[in-house]
Amino acid sequence: MMNYESTRTDPPEPAPEEPAVRAEALNVVRGGRQVLRDLSFTVPHGQITGLLGPSGCGKTTLMRSIVGTQAKVTGTLDVLGRPAGDAALRSRIGYVTQDPSVYDDLTIRQNLHYFAAILDPGRAAAERRHNNVARAIADVDLTSHADALAGNLSGGQRSRVSLAVALLGTPELLVLDEPTVGLDPVLRRDLWNLFHRIADERGATLLVSSHVMDEAERCHRLLLMRDGEILADDTPEALRSSTRTDTVEAAFLHLVDQAAATGTRKETVR
Numbered sequence: 048m049m050n051y052e053s054t055r056t057d058p059p060e061p062a063p064e065e066p067a068v069r070a071e072a073l074n075v076v077r078g079g080r081q082v083l084r085d086l087s088f089t090v091p092h093g094q095i096t097g098l099l100g101p102s103g104c105g106k107t108t109l110m111r112s113i114v115g116t117q118a119k120v121t122g123t124l125d126v127l128g129r130p131a132g133d134a135a136l137r138s139r140i141g142y143v144t145q146d147p148s149v150y151d152d153l154t155i156r157q158n159l160h161y162f163a164a165i166l167d168p169g170r171a172a173a174e175r176r177h178n179n180v181a182r183a184i185a186d187v188d189l190t191s192h193a194d195a196l197a198g199n200l201s202g203g204q205r206s207r208v209s210l211a212v213a214l215l216g217t218p219e220l221l222v223l224d225e226p227t228v229g230l231d232p233v234l235r236r237d238l239w240n241l242f243h244r245i246a247d248e249r250g251a252t253l254l255v256s257s258h259v260m261d262e263a264e265r266c267h268r269l270l271l272m273r274d275g276e277i278l279a280d281d282t283p284e285a286l287r288s289s290t291r292t293d294t295v296e297a298a299f300l301h302l303v304d305q306a307a308a309t310g311t312r313k314e315t316v317r
């Protein structure tokens with residue numbers, strides 16, 4: 048059973064109508080090339096939004112922009128009611144990158160304590176850290192492995208340790224970059240069930256990237272990306288019905304073809 052009670056002071060609740068993320072005319076240049084082009088979208092609170100698209104389309108760049116680690120971002124990007132990168136957002140966002148920083152020569156518990164000490168330092172916070180570490184390990188169902196060395200864990204267990212690190216500060220927004228890559232179907236299903244529990248029980252907002260289209264069906268909403276642009280921003284059901292297709296994958300292909308046809312027409316007019 049998960050326990051999301053935090054001993055820390057909870058941050059002010061944003062107005063319910065305010066989206067967790069709001070982008071308008073967002074542009075990003077990397078290595079002299081424009082990799083995100085004029086993106087405008089919102090990510091609603093308390094839901095799982097999937098960020099889907101082929102390798103290299105800009106998912107990581109968009110996530111880095113949202114968590115405030117990306118340079119050369121222009122346009123509007125508000126996160127939890129503040130400009131992306133604002134120092135006040137640090138403890139309110141959990142970010143799991145594609146290369147999780149888990150120390151192989153430490154146990155799961157020691158890894159968590161290491162990051163907890165950075166987040167919440169000082170001897171006076173020792174008991175709170177102890178409780179937060181135990182809660183984060185329980186959140187990802189690794190209590191029975193807490194004293195195992197991270198180096199001896201499976202890929203799925205390591206992903207869950209990174210997720211536990213991100214859950215330490217009880218963030219309102221979790222940004223997860225391809226958390227299920229390389230995992231078998233059972234572990235993928237377990238992780239998605241965990242994401243749903245985090246959204247349902249804590250009311251957290253999750254932004255989860257993937258290039259596996261069948262994971263799209265597990266999201267409340269989808270942002271479909273291609274070549275630095277957003278092709279669609281809708282629910283899986285609405286995408287399937289508006290494109291008259293049976294799967295999100297087929298809907299995506301339909302939208303790609305449609306965009307290519309529109310592009311060709313524009314070039315002909317020029």
Ligand SMILES: Nc1ncnc2c1ncn2[C@@H]1O[C@H](COP(=O)(O)OP(=O)(O)OP(=O)(O)O)[C@@H](O)[C@H]1O
Pocket residue numbers: 077078079082100101102103104105106107108109258
């Ligand atoms: N450090 C960098 N310098 C210059 N260009 C970069 C850099 N990192 C990524 N890019 C380029 O930016 C574009 C978007 O990359 P990004 O990593 O955001 O894509 P992605 O959708 O997350 O891909 P993947 O699914 O493979 O991780 C790509 O064309 C990539 O070549």
